[in-house]
Amino acid sequence: MGKCALSIELEDPTAAYRAGQKVRGHLQVVADADVRIRALTVYAGWQTRGMGNVASEHGTQVMLFSGELAAGGSQRYAFEVETLPWPVTYNGFQLNVEHFVEATADIPWAVDPKVSVPIQVLPGDYQPPDVEPPRSPAMILMLALFLFFNLFFIFIALSFLGPIPIVLIGIPVLLLCAAGGLLLVFKWLPQMYVGRVNFHLDQLRLSPGEELRGYFSLRPATAIEPQFIHFHLTATEVCVSGTGTNQKTHRHELFSRQLVLADQPRLAANETTRYEFHTRLPAVAAYSLKLTHNELHWVARIHVGIPGLVDWKDELYLTVVPPLDPMTADALAPGRLAAQFTAELPVPVTRDAAPADDTITFAETISHILSVRTSPEQIDVLVDAVAGLPLELSARIGRRSLLGGDEDVLLAADEQVVWAEHENPPLPLSLYIPRQRVEAFERASGTVWTGRGEIVGWDRRGGRLQVRIDG
Amino acid sequence: MPVDSWLPFAQWNLRYNPFGELTAAECAQVAVFDPEPYIEVLRCGRAAVQFIGDCGRGKSTRLLTIQQRVGSEAAFIYLPAFAAVTPQWWLQLWRLRGDLLIIDEAQRIARPLRSRLFRRGRPLVLGTHRDLTRSLQRAGYQVTTVPVGPGNNAQHVRRMANARLAAARLGPGEVPQMSLAEAQQLVNRFGDDLRAIQYFLYHQVQHQAGRNGQMRFID
Incomplete structure (x- = not known):
């Protein structure tokens, strides 16, 4: 039996390649005995590494040699293979995509020697197709399940109770009632509670670091007061290992961000309330993937907490693709670091809804201030009147102020001031932020934030309304 | 030490996390199991080897190792x-051709098909949760039964882990090694369930991706 050893030497072992780019190198074959090689081939490819069953793809095989090698003989063959366009190298938590250049010698009646060298493949010109959301069980499958359970329970009932005809009608009716009950509890009642809803994202195809904008509107048929309305953005690796009864699905949340659109809002009957939100995808190279047994999902989800009922949820699948500019793609952090971008951000939400009661709103207060802007005394009176009232406000976050406590008597020891701008009507604001939230506000610079605060004063010199934000 | 910085385990001279899922060929490569004695047994005519044990103990790995060793003459299924009640699988099983038949989850062979299949007299390797000795002996087989699981002690776990670490080697040089004491702690915690140990080690190692220092297998 002939044997030989293979080794690959890449032209530039430290190079990172673009998807579809050619990799050049040399393949060395050393025969320890006389050996007949049916085919000495080299190819590029990728395979998954991690918790899921291995998915892989090999590129075109390039045949370098076929024939006999004498014992002790050594040959060196130059080769050139093309990296596969998709997926690119990915390092996640339970899913990784490894690209390689591999060579193998097909030797009759012996174990084929193989050698493989990992390479890094970065995004190129290729743009992957849109991700399709997982299909919900088909109607035919649900009917088949219903029939199966019917027959199963009829069989059991007949075995125990004997041939009673009522069983043939009773069991299907009972099962229909059970199915209807489940649908009522899990689908219809939550849907009736929230009324007409619209969950919309401006774009479903984005790149890391880009802004995701959208809105959620609802028009309940009766006045409601849900516990909360949340928007979630998550990236999840879903890997399946084993087969049959040994099959196991592993999920790992790479990234999760929650925006509180509303906390115990009071929503009037037959009035449309619209929550606009925007957030930024983390700048990590974690693209949407759909490989056999290995997937990476980006999902935007709305969650309405319903008191005493099952919560209402809806979700949209995003397709996260490499940026068009390869240099931007190269600067992204590895996917496994996505969790570091998860830190809670302030809530960039605007609510377009009628006030729930007759108290003055923040926007109305600002309108009044603007109407008496030329009279600082009147502004002081107005500010004193509304000071201490908890108000909901929206503002575009600016930069952190460098003023210290000795220059600002309102500034507490554990606070910092962040400048912001109320947009409609326009008025500069000084936000007094608890220290633990300052970093999050700084990261949200440039975005619109919505939350609760109380007016604490008026900065005559800077012409800014001073607002303390809840801790 | 290799300098492939895009590889999160390069600082340990590892190409990937060694405790993830592997291809059938890789599985056979890292198996701590010598298939030769069983292949010898199977060469003696009407012989059957059955590996019996619970899930995650190493039955399938043993079957794959034998398949990889025998090569294309072996047929694996x-x-x-529900294979026992699915005609499609009866057909696939009936069409199975090879000098050696390797059947994983053999307890799922439909009873009428089982006796017909065994009457063919081909050498058999079975992975099963139930002892099929009687059916095999009725068909004239010499049966070798191998319980899988009781041998999964600390020594075995250590060898399994170190074989996986060696297979994930990135370049020439040392790779981390699991000690017997660490393996013993794993056995104390997970018993003979190799799959549970593998999942645990995957997470342990993955949490250390991109870090420096000695690799820790146990907290």
Whole structure:
């Protein structure tokens, strides 16, 4: 039996390649005995590494040699293979995509020697197709399940109770009632509670670091007061290992961000309330993937907490693709670091809804201030009147102020001031932020934030309304 | 030490996390199991080897190792749940051709098919949860039964882990090694369930991706 050893030497072992780019190198074959090689081939490819069953793809095989090698003989063959366009190298938590250049010698009646060298493949010109959301069980499958359970329970009932005809009608009716009950509890009642809803994202195809904008509107048929309305953005690796009864699905949340659109809002009957939100995808190279047994999902989800009922949820699948500019793609952090971008951000939400009661709103207060802007005394009176009232406000976050406590008597020891701008009507604001939230506000610079605060004063010199934000 | 910085385990001279899922060929490569004595047994005519044990103990790994060692002369089939009542699987099983038949989850062979299949007299390697000795002996087989699981002690776990670490080697040089004491702690915690140990080690190692220092297998 002939044997030989293979080794690959890449032209530039430290190079990172673009998807579809050619990799050049040399393949060395050393025969320890006389050996007949049916085919000495080299190819590029990728395979998954991690918790899921291995998915892989090999590129075109390039045949370098076929024939006999004498014992002790050594040959060196130059080769050139093309990296596969998709997926690119990915390092996640339970899913990784490894690209390689591999060579193998097909030797009759012996174990084929193989050698493989990992390479890094970065995004190129290729743009992957849109991700399709997982299909919900088909109607035919649900009917088949219903029939199966019917027959199963009829069989059991007949075995125990004997041939009673009522069983043939009773069991299907009972099962229909059970199915209807489940649908009522899990689908219809939550849907009736929230009324007409619209969950919309401006774009479903984005790149890391880009802004995701959208809105959620609802028009309940009766006045409601849900516990909360949340928007979630998550990236999840879903890997399946084993087969049959040994099959196991592993999920790992790479990234999760929650925006509180509303906390115990009071929503009037037959009035449309619209929550606009925007957030930024983390700048990590974690693209949407759909490989056999290995997937990476980006999902935007709305969650309405319903008191005493099952919560209402809806979700949209995003397709996260490499940026068009390869240099931007190269600067992204590895996917496994996505969790570091998860830190809670302030809530960039605007609510377009009628006030729930007759108290003055923040926007109305600002309108009044603007109407008496030329009279600082009147502004002081107005500010004193509304000071201490908890108000909901929206503002575009600016930069952190460098003023210290000795220059600002309102500034507490554990606070910092962040400048912001109320947009409609326009008025500069000084936000007094608890220290633990300052970093999050700084990261949200440039975005619109919505939350609760109380007016604490008026900065005559800077012409800014001073607002303390809840801790 | 290799300098492939895009590889999160390069600082340990590892190409990837060694405790993830592997291809059948890789699985056979890292198996701590010598298939030769069983292949010898199977060469003696009407012989059957059955590996019996619970899930995650190493039955399938043993079957794959034998398949990789025998090569294309062996035919391998995994029977999923309900294979016993699914005509499609009866057909696939009936069409199975090879000098050696390897059947994983063999307890799922439909009873009428089982006796017909065994009457063919081909050498058999079975992975099963139930002892099939009687059916095999009725068909004239010399049966070798190998319980899988009781041998999964600390020594075995250590060898399994170190074989996986060696297979994930990135370049020439040392790779981390699991000690017997660490393996013993794993056995104390997970018993003989190798799959549970593998999942645990995957997470342990993955949490250390990109870090420096000695690799820790146990907290």
